[in-house]
Amino acid sequence: MTSIISIKNLNVTSNKHVMLKDINIEIEYGDCIAILGPNGAGKTTFLKTVNGLIRQKSGTVKVLGMPLDNDIKSKIGYIPQNNYFDSLLPISVRDVISIGISAQFGIFKKFTNFDNKTIEDIAKGLNIFNLIDKPIGQLSGGESQKVSIARVLAQNPKLILMDEPLSNLDNKAQTDILNLIDFIYQEQTITLLIVVHNLTQIPKSCNKVVLIADGQIIDSGKKEDVFKHNKFKELYNL
Numbered sequence: 001m002t003s004i005i006s007i008k009n010l011n012v013t014s015n016k017h018v019m020l021k022d023i024n025i026e027i028e029y030g031d032c033i034a035i036l037g038p039n040g041a042g043k044t045t046f047l048k049t050v051n052g053l054i055r056q057k058s059g060t061v062k063v064l065g066m067p068l069d070n071d072i073k074s075k076i077g078y079i080p081q082n083n084y085f086d087s088l089l090p091i092s093v094r095d096v097i098s099i100g101i102s103a104q105f106g107i108f109k110k111f112t113n114f115d116n117k118t119i120e121d122i123a124k125g126l127n128i129f130n131l132i133d134k135p136i137g138q139l140s141g142g143e144s145q146k147v148s149i150a151r152v153l154a155q156n157p158k159l160i161l162m163d164e165p166l167s168n169l170d171n172k173a174q175t176d177i178l179n180l181i182d183f184i185y186q187e188q189t190i191t192l193l194i195v196v197h198n199l200t201q202i203p204k205s206c207n208k209v210v211l212i213a214d215g216q217i218i219d220s221g222k223k224e225d226v227f228k229h230n231k232f233k234e235l236y237n238l
């Protein structure tokens with residue numbers, strides 16, 4: 001079985017600044033991986049590279065066994081860090097979820113009753129159907145994060161990338177989103193990569209951990225193994 005993500009000798013630089021150094025990693029289908037590391041370590045750059053958003057790189061990145069062309073990118077759902085919406089944006093929750101359908105089928109797709117039902121079913125599944133006709137900018141942080149998750153599910157992705165999905169949420173919203181991540185991981189055959197800011201933010205479903213520091217993967221493997229290693233303990237002063 002091939003890996004869902006295969007990265008070989010990846011280096012990313014920007015204006016001579018090295019952002020990722022000699023990254024080599026294979027990620028298996030169905031894994032739920034927490035990506036940990038200090039601020040500025042390169043976690044966001046890593047996710048963007050997997051999503052084909054970074055061009056200044058050397059080495060190879062394959063997803064689903066293929067280079068990152070548009071067809072492959074449509075199978076990757078991405079929730080960026082600090083994913084805020086302007087409070088005056090004249091776009092409803094329904095519109096935002098429908099972006100996921102366009103990402104899957106292209107922007108010229110005509111929306112059918114079937115698509116509308118898909119959107120509504122996803123909203124119901126995530127308990128946000130009551131918000132479906134609200135303007136996106138008027139939701140709480142936790143609610144808008146749920147809408148972002150609904151948007152990527154509408155894309156029917158094989159892989160979901162989330163960049164610090166709990167940042168700037170209060171404790172209750174953090175617990176809500178963690179439960180939602182566990183729920184979608186159990187319901188779908190999906191691979192998840194989640195950048196988390198601290199150890200309490202690791203979803204229960206994550207069975208593996210990748211540690212990034214200073215642009216390099218300094219450790220990776222099963223969560224319980226990585227947690228025993230000195231590199232991990234040093235990074236988190238444990």
Ligand SMILES: Nc1ncnc2c1ncn2[C@@H]1O[C@H](COP(=O)(O)OP(=O)(O)O)[C@@H](O)[C@H]1O
Nearest residue numbers: 014017019037038039040041042043044045046
């Ligand atoms: N567009 C950019 N141009 C130049 N340097 C950048 C850019 N974006 C991020 N960096 C730098 O690259 C490094 C990695 O950043 P990032 O991937 O955002 O780290 P993290 O998500 O782990 O906090 C940091 O030193 C950051 O300052």
Ligand SMILES: [Mg+2]
Nearest residue numbers: 043044045081
């Ligand atoms: Mg980041």
